[in-house]
Amino acid sequence: MNLVTISGPPSSGKTSVILKTIAAMTGRGIKPAVVKFDCLYTDDDELYRKAGIPVKKGLSGSLCPDHYFVSNIETVVDWGLEQEYDLLVSESAGLCNRCSPYIKGIRAVCVIDNLSGINTPKKIGPMLKSADVIVITKGDIVSQAEREVFASRVQAVNPRAVILHVNGLTGQGCYELSTLLYDDAHHITSLKGMELRFSMPSALCSYCLGETRIGESYQMGNVRKIDLHTGADHER
Amino acid sequence: MRDKSIRELQSRFPYVHAFFDDNAISYAGMEHLSLRGVIEAMSESEREEFPYEIETLEHNLETFIEQMQAFLSADEDTVHSITIFPGTDKSGVPEQFDRLDMRPGDVICIVGPTGSGKSRLLADIEWVAQHDTPTKRTVFVNDLVPESKWRFSISDKLVAQLSQNMNFVMDLSVEEFVRMHAESRMIEDIDGAVQSIIASANGLAGEQFSPETPITSLSGGQSRALMIADTAVLSRSPVILIDEIENAGIDRKKALELLLAEDKIVLMATHDPVLALLGDRRIVIRNGGIASVIETTEHERGILKELEVLDARLSELRNRLRDGEILR
Numbered sequence A: 001m002n003l004v005t006i007s008g009p010p011s012s013g014k015t016s017v018i019l020k021t022i023a024a025m026t027g028r029g030i031k032p033a034v035v036k037f038d039c040l041y042t043d044d045d046e047l048y049r050k051a052g053i054p055v056k057k058g059l060s061g062s063l064c065p066d067h068y069f070v071s072n073i074e075t076v077v078d079w080g081l082e083q084e085y086d087l088l089v090s091e092s093a094g095l096c097n098r099c100s101p102y103i104k105g106i107r108a109v110c111v112i113d114n115l116s117g118i119n120t121p122k123k124i125g126p127m128l129k130s131a132d133v134i135v136i137t138k139g140d141i142v143s144q145a146e147r148e149v150f151a152s153r154v155q156a157v158n159p160r161a162v163i164l165h166v167n168g169l170t171g172q173g174c175y176e177l178s179t180l181l182y183d184d185a186h187h188i189t190s191l192k193g194m195e196l197r198f199s200m201p202s203a204l205c206s207y208c209l210g211e212t213r214i215g216e217s218y219q220m221g222n223v224r225k226i227d228l229h230t231g232a233d234h235e236r
Numbered sequence B: 001m002r003d004k005s006i007r008e009l010q011s012r013f014p015y016v017h018a019f020f021d022d023n024a025i026s027y028a029g030m031e032h033l034s035l036r037g038v039i040e041a042m043s044e045s046e047r048e049e050f051p052y053e054i055e056t057l058e059h060n061l062e063t064f065i066e067q068m069q070a071f072l073s074a075d076e077d078t079v080h081s082i083t084i085f086p087g088t089d090k091s092g093v094p095e096q097f098d099r100l101d102m103r104p105g106d107v108i109c110i111v112g113p114t115g116s117g118k119s120r121l122l123a124d125i126e127w128v129a130q131h132d133t134p135t136k137r138t139v140f141v142n143d144l145v146p147e148s149k150w151r152f153s154i155s156d157k158l159v160a161q162l163s164q165n166m167n168f169v170m171d172l173s174v175e176e177f178v179r180m181h182a183e184s185r186m187i188e189d190i191d192g193a194v195q196s197i198i199a200s201a202n203g204l205a206g207e208q209f210s211p212e213t214p215i216t217s218l219s220g221g222q223s224r225a226l227m228i229a230d231t232a233v234l235s236r237s238p239v240i241l242i243d244e245i246e247n248a249g250i251d252r253k254k255a256l257e258l259l260l261a262e263d264k265i266v267l268m269a270t271h272d273p274v275l276a277l278l279g280d281r282r283i284v285i286r287n288g289g290i291a292s293v294i295e296t297t298e299h300e301r302g303i304l305k306e307l308e309v310l311d312a313r314l315s316e317l318r319n320r321l322r323d324g325e326i327l328r
């Protein structure tokens, strides 16, 4: 089974692209499945089910969704192997821009849309910067010039990635994407011993642990203070 | 490359600042240091926020410079021809043509019902299909199996596409916008390019706009005119796809001339008779395949003359109405 992790900001077009890409694979004898990770709510699983694609979903609730992802992906992979799927796609929303649970040796795709503004590539962390494939969507509603400028900004922050323009509505570019997502040489039999590409934030302040009161005396652990003089921040 | 100081990099590769800007690395006052030096000079917390191993970043810098150098020195490999060899339609029936050659200066229309496979044809060209797409078509560039750069480079794409519904989302003036695009294309004479784009765009649009006009307040016709002029001057893609230039406030014939003057291959998906007959050939698409390729006939060119007279009359009336005249 191949595993592909697909992430990207909310509403960037992940589900649309995955659906069209899987549709572009029909006839190649590849049995796909999807697992959707989100925070509080998603009805993406319905969309996959409607398309006849087996799907599981996991909601992280009050936990950090990326931590939740890493703690559960192995179980999901075991499920996929048991069911003998050929391709397991994980869809997860990148919520804080800071981390992204890409795994070394597992194909990582970031979906980002043209409407998000040309400074967005700069703002998104490892989710964009350490992806292998970057899919840029919604090119149909901006100008050719904006597409080119946006793509060049993406290229500057991740020059080694393959960058593809894909239309999530019509599926233009999805066939091409599908050729990059499945490879007989990339089968896995377990995630045991694999590693994240990038460490998650050094979290754990009192608020992570359920504190709700505001004020200096309630703040413990890893706390960082804003510096109003220079605009930058520094650790206490 | 990775040991060079930023100052040295800047003098050899003037565009390198874009890499630092886009990665949000500020080096002010540290130009004498290497990339590694700058990162190591960051405070603990700045570095912790930084989503990279230094090696990855150094590798990225080298890749970035390689890509830019390749882009800047690519002038020699101009495209003289693109050839499509037949595949099959959606039912697997072989397409009925031997080869389809397209050369700079050609205007080729694509006709056929929506959903018939126009975008697949375009995608085959853009992906330089090698019998490895659903249509099983094969595409050659300059009579050869093409280099893989056409597939994956984002700065050197075979096809530039002027989409039909065109909204600008950026909050910039026309001049700022064109300048930003020119900078990202690393044009040498940026001022000249900006001026010529705005002047040509105004030559195409019925209503004039100034360099200070915010792009979001351009009319449909003005946006199209700006994008056509912008693509003609700044795009390096040898093929330009135009998805239906609608009538609204733009001189379509001049628009084509502008693109052809830059030696483009122009593909137009259109059913507008004036545009369709302005083309040298029409590709007819049916059921996902190329059903036939029709050369525009002498008789059709005669019809085009009539249509052009009608068209001129229409736009004259339109302009007079816009100017508040009473038609008599």
Ligand SMILES: Nc1nc2c(ncn2[C@@H]2O[C@H](COP(=O)(O)OP(=O)(O)OP(=O)(O)O)[C@@H](O)[C@H]2O)c(=O)[nH]1
Residues within 6 Å of the ligand: A008, A009, A010, A011, A012, A013, A014, A015, A016, A017, A044, A093, A137, A138, A139, A140, A141, A166, A167, A168, A169
């Ligand atoms: N115009 C246009 N709309 C698109 C494109 N791709 C996706 N959309 C639309 O964008 C919206 C969000 O798309 P989704 O595929 O649900 O995005 P997502 O990233 O899966 O969203 P979440 O899973 O909720 O984070 C939908 O209304 C899509 O129809 C595109 O290429 N062009």
Ligand SMILES: [Mg+2]
Residues within 6 Å of the ligand: A014, A015, A016, A044, A091
């Ligand atoms: Mg989704």
